Amino acid sequence: MEQFNYVIARRWEKEKNQLNCYTYFNTVFYGDMEDARNTLEFIRGRADEDKAHEFEIYKIGDEPLK
Numbered sequence: 001m002e003q004f005n006y007v008i009a010r011r012w013e014k015e016k017n018q019l020n021c022y023t024y025f026n027t028v029f030y031g032d033m034e035d036a037r038n039t040l041e042f043i044r045g046r047a048d049e050d051k052a053h054e055f056e057i058y059k060i061g062d063e064p065l066k
Helices: 033-046
Strands: 004-011 019-021 029-031 056-060
Touching (some): 004 033, 029 033, 033 056
Antiparallel strands (some): 004 019, 004 029
16 A cells, blocks of 8 residues: 555634644654554544544645745
8 A cells, every 4th residue: 555644634714724733742644544544533532522523634745845
C-alpha cells in the first residue's frame, strides 16, 4: 500500500478551508490508508463527543512551497 503524510483534523468553520488539527504526540502522521483509518478512529474515541464526528483524514503533500 502507498504510504503518505496525513493529519487528522476538522474544519474550524464549515464554509472555510481552515483546518484544526488534532495533536497527539505529533501532528503529522505517516502511514498507509489502514494506518490513517485506525488513527482516525482512535482520535475520534478521545475527542469531545460533540466534535468527534467532524474529524477526517487529510493527505499532506510532501513538496515544499517555493
